[in-house]
Amino acid sequence: MIHSMTGYAVQTRDLGPVALHLELRSVNSRYLDLAFRINDDLRQAEPMLREAITGRLGRGKVECRFNLQAKDSAPRDIAINGAVLNQLKAAQAAVLAGFPQAASLSVGEVLRWPGILADDSVTFESMQADIAATIAAALDELVASRRREGEKLAEMIRGRIARMRELVTTVQPRVPALVAEYQEKLANRLRDAAATLDDDRIRLEVGLFAQRVDVAEELSRLSTHLDEVERILKAGGSAGKRLDFLMQELNREANTLGSKAMAADMTAIAVELKLAIEQMREQVQNVE
Numbered sequence: 311m312i313h314s315m316t317g318y319a320v321q322t323r324d325l326g327p328v329a330l331h332l333e334l335r336s337v338n339s340r341y342l343d344l345a346f347r348i349n350d351d352l353r354q355a356e357p358m359l360r361e362a363i364t365g366r367l368g369r370g371k372v373e374c375r376f377n378l379q380a381k382d383s384a385p386r387d388i389a390i391n392g393a394v395l396n397q398l399k400a401a402q403a404a405v406l407a408g409f410p411q412a413a414s415l416s417v418g419e420v421l422r423w424p425g426i427l428a429d430d431s432v433t434f435e436s437m438q439a440d441i442a443a444t445i446a447a448a449l450d451e452l453v454a455s456r457r458r459e460g461e462k463l464a465e466m467i468r469g470r471i472a473r474m475r476e477l478v479t480t481v482q483p484r485v486p487a488l489v490a491e492y493q494e495k496l497a498n499r500l501r502d503a504a505a506t507l508d509d510d511r512i513r514l515e516v517g518l519f520a521q522r523v524d525v526a527e528e529l530s531r532l533s534t535h536l537d538e539v540e541r542i543l544k545a546g547g548s549a550g551k552r553l554d555f556l557m558q559e560l561n562r563e564a565n566t567l568g569s570k571a572m573a574a575d576m577t578a579i580a581v582e583l584k585l586a587i588e589q590m591r592e593q594v595q596n597v598e
Contacts, residue, residue: 311457311460311461311464311546312460312463312464312542312543312546312547312549312550312597312598313453313456313457313459313460313546313597313598314456314457314459314460314462314463314596314597314598315336315337315338315339315369315370315371315456315550315596315597315598316336316337316338316370316456316459316596317334317335317336317370317452317453317455317456317459318334318335318336318452318455319333319334319448319449319450319451319452319455320332320333320334320448320451321444321447321448321451322379323440323443323444325432325437325440326432327380327432328378328379328380328432329378329379330352330376330378330379330437330440330441330444331375331376331377331378331379332374332375332376332444332445332448333374333375333376333448334372334373334374334375334448334449334451334452335372335373336367336370336371336372336373336452336455336456337370337371338369338370338371338595338596339369339370339371340369341369342363342364342367342368342369342370342372343370343371343372344360344363344364344372344374345371345372345373345374346359346360346374346376347373347374347375347376348374348375348376348377349376349377349378351377351378351434352376352377352378352434352441354434355376355434355441355445358441358442358445359374359376359445362445362446362449363449366449366452366453367452367453367598368548368598369548369550369598370456370598378432390426391425391426394423394425394426395420395426398415398420398423398426402414402415456598459596460597460598463593463594463596463597464543466589466590466593467539467543467553467590467593467594468540468543470586470587470589470590471536471539471540471590473582473586474532474536474583474586474587475533475536477579477582477583478529478532478533478536480579481525481529481576481579482526482529484576525566525567525570525571525576528563528566528567528570529567531559531563532560532563532564532567532583535556535559535560535563536560538556539553539556539560539590542556548598549597549598550594550595550596550597550598553594553597554591554594554595557587557590557591557594560583560587560590561584561587561588561591564580564583564584564587565580565584567579567580567583568580568581568584
């Protein structure tokens with residue numbers, strides 16, 4: 311199954327007073343191109359995130375937004391740092407022993423004392439397991455999104471292939487008759503233009519020109535390339551670059567077919583083939 315390079319995923323994990331929020335966006339690119347927007351609290355997670363992405367994706371421009379969101383509505387426990395409080399009490403007692411007239415500390419002054427309130431913030435070390443789980447879940451969602459897009463691309467490409475096969479099937483039976491008809495017309499024109507030419511020379515010239523306008527080989531190569539496109543779609547994996555190469559080959563054969571067209575309907579078929587190839591090529595640019 312082929313995968314598109316276009317995808318989106320978002321994961322949020324509740325950690326009590328805060329929440330991890332990871333957003334991944336992916337678009338097409340020739341290579342794997344990663345861009346990170348991570349807030350300072352989670353900056354240490356970038357190597358972990360980079361390694362996880364490179365292990366799952368082959369191509370695409372991936373934008374990663376990873377931040378820690380504070381939850382204002384979440385209740386916070388106010389805890390007194392007992393060790394600091396005891397030190398403060400001992401210091402106050404020592405000061406009052408030397409200066410009995412000094413005023414005692416107020417409750418507000420005590421609570422504002424540096425370190426008196428225990429820090430209940432979430433540390434990076436305590437979040438590592440949740441960070442890893444969030445990254446894994448987001449990548450699973452992104453890969454699934456790219457796979458769904460890939461299925462749609464494959465379905466569209468197969469539809470164009472089916473139409474191209476119909477066009478080739480329409481042209482192939484007519485090629486010998488068209489070549490013979492063109493030979494006869496050309497021979498008659500040559501006779502009219504040069505009455506002195508003998509029939510053997512006319513047949514030789516007409517035969518050589520007929521070989522140049524015979525499109526049987528181009529039609530055969532078109533069918534072969536279409537077979538290969540279907541095989542790659544079925545095999546799946548990283549198929550974008552191979553499919554892009556085949557689009558170039560299909561376009562080359564369609565151009566040759568158009569240049570050799572000896573009838574108006576063949577020209578129309580060549581134009582329709584080129585249109586179908588261009589439509590496939592646009593979709594192939596999104597295939598990983």
